[in-house]
Amino acid sequence: DIQMTQSPLSLSASVGDRVTITCRASQSINSYLNWYQQKPGKAPKVLIYDASSLQSGVPSRFSGSGSGTDFTLTITSLQPEDFATYYCQQSYSTPPWTFGQGTKVEIK
Amino acid sequence: EVQLVESGGGLIQPGGSLRLSCAASGFLVSNNYMGWVRQAPGKGLEWVSVFYSGDITYHADSVKGRFTISRDNSKNTVYLQMNSLRAEDTAVYYCARVGGTYRGGWALDIWGQGTLVTVSS
Numbered sequence: 147d148i149q150m151t152q153s154p155l156s157l158s159a160s161v162g163d164r165v166t167i168t169c170r171a172s173q174s175i176n177s178y179l180n181w182y183q184q185k186p187g188k189a190p191k192v193l194i195y196d197a198s199s200l201q202s203g204v205p206s207r208f209s210g211s212g213s214g215t216d217f218t219l220t221i222t223s224l225q226p227e228d229f230a231t232y233y234c235q236q237s238y239s240t241p242p243w244t245f246g247q248g249t250k251v252e253i254k
Numbered sequence: 255e256v257q258l259v260e261s262g263g264g265l266i267q268p269g270g271s272l273r274l275s276c277a278a279s280g281f282l283v284s285n286n287y288m289g290w291v292r293q294a295p296g297k298g299l300e301w302v303s304v305f306y307s308g309d310i311t312y313h314a315d316s317v318k319g320r321f322t323i324s325r326d327n328s329k330n331t332v333y334l335q336m337n338s339l340r341a342e343d344t345a346v347y348y349c350a351r352v353g354g355t356y357r358g359g360w361a362l363d364i365w366g367q368g369t370l371v372t373v374s375s
Contacts, residue, residue, distance in 0.1 A: 178359035182299075189348055189365035190299065196357040233299055237360035241289075241312035243352075245299040 148172050148236055152246035158254040165221040167249045169234035174214045178238040181210055181219045184248075185230045193232075194219065221251075229253055256280030256364055258349050263369030266339055270373075274334040276349030276366055284327040287352035287360065290334045292345035293368075300345075303334060304352065306360075317343075339373045346370050 149172040159165050169179065177197040182190040192201045194210035197217055207222045221228055234246040262274040274290070289304030303313045303323035311323050322335045332349060351364035 177357055178355075180359070180361045182362070184299075189368055190362070191365065192361050192363055195355045195361040195363075196359055199356065201361075201363070235299075235362070237355075241304050241306060242301045242314060243304075243360060244301065248298045 147242055148175060148238060148244055150234055150236055150244050150246040152232075152234055152249050154249060155247060156250040156252065158252050159224050160254045161224055161226055163224045163254075165224050165228075165251060167219045167232055167234075167251075169212075169217045169219070169246050171215045171217075171236055171238075175236045175238035177213045178236055179210070179212065179217045180235045180237065181208075182233045182235065183228075183230045184233065190233060224251070258351065258364055258366035260347065260349050260366040260369040263347065263371045265372045265374065267375050268340060268373055270339050271335070271337045272339065272371060274336065274347055274349075274369060274371070276332040276334075278330045278332070278351070281351065281364075282327070283325050283330055283332050287354075288323075288325065288332045289350050289352050289362070290323060290332075291348045291350055291362070292343075292371075293348070294342075294345040297345075302347070305332070306352065336371070339371075341373050344371060344373050 179197045181194040184190040198210045231250045237243040287306045290302040320338045325332045346368040349366040350362040353363040
């Protein structure tokens with residue numbers, strides 16, 4: 147199975163900060179990488195698919211980049227509603243389309 | 255409205271069985287990849303089972319031989335039959351639609367609200 151490693155696993159930031167979360171795959175996954183946001187007690191929702199495509203309705207302060215094994219989720223100007231846990235997930239080849247461990251973004 | 259609604263969770267003793275249901279509206283489960291993802295308390299997301307590429311199924315090693323994904327197209331519903339439940343199966347179980355992306359990948363684009371399964375004596 148392809149392993150997905152996120153870093154950091156948690157971070158503290160202030161409203162207005164620029165936040166970057168990285169995700170590394172154990173082998174090349176081309177651009178088959180998605181990012182999800184999950185708030186406490188809620189289901190995850192997809193933010194970014196195909197590494198850099200913004201899901202409809204997601205604010206433009208979210209962006210994704212990368213290909214191969216290294217990927218980044220960036221939030222420019224963090225907003226109060228962005229405090230949540232973020233997961234990367236690969237969809238290369240066949241299941242299991244594994245998730246990263248998650249990165250919790252907390253208020254500083 | 256496109257949505258998924260899960261049901262069937264609850265408290266069950268170790269060794270027991272439960273069947274989770276996931277009723278879809280606004281789209282057909284027969285035309286889509288559908289899966290179950292779980293999240294143990296305070297933990298991350300874990301694939302459990304998925305229908306893909308027609309009727310091919312995948313089950314995680316941790317549930318293989320105990321859990322079975324199925325669907326009833328007439329009811330537009332996906333199921334997860336869970337047998338021989340263990341304490342480590344305690345989690346919120348989410349049903350999700352796996353949608354195709356422009357570049358040929360797969361993303362979980364519709365999620366249910368989740369149903370809690372607690373395995374305890």
